[in-house]
Amino acid sequence: MQVQLVGLEEVVDFRAAELTQWRWILYPWAVVEDVGxxxxxxxxxxxxxxxxxQRLLDDYGLGLSPSQLRRVLHxxxxxxxxxxxxxxxxxxxxxxxxxxxxxxQ
Numbered sequence: 001m002q003v004q005l006v007g008l009e010e011v012v013d014f015r016a017a018e019l020t021q022w023r024w025i026l027y028p029w030a031v032v033e034d035v036g037x038x039x040x041x042x043x044x045x046x047x048x049x050x051x052x053x054q055r056l057l058d059d060y061g062l063g064l065s066p067s068q069l070r071r072v073l074h075x076x077x078x079x080x081x082x083x084x085x086x087x088x089x090x091x092x093x094x095x096x097x098x099x100x101x102x103x104x105q
Contacts (some may be wrong), residue, residue, distance in 0.1 A: 037073065059085075061087030 038060060039052055046052040053069055056062040064072070072078075 014060050032075045035064070035072045038062075038079060039072070039076070039078055 035056065038056060039046065040051075042055060046055055049066065049069055052073075055066055055067075056064060
């Protein structure tokens, strides 16, 4: 499918839709990648999730929920995230990796 912005000099022989105003198309992974780069570029580096969220809001006008921020941090491997309280790993002694403690008998 091709979309053409009205007013462009180039004429196509087929168009699915005609736009009269510019629109951004955001792919789900682009948000994670772009916000991750914004976080990496912070100077001085942010010290925690609350500060990251506030600086993203102040600097870029981006309001992220805590779960959205966790997703960005996880996929960008920016900050090790502790297990969520509702995850099986949260209360386990093995850290959630399936290992069993080594006991001497």
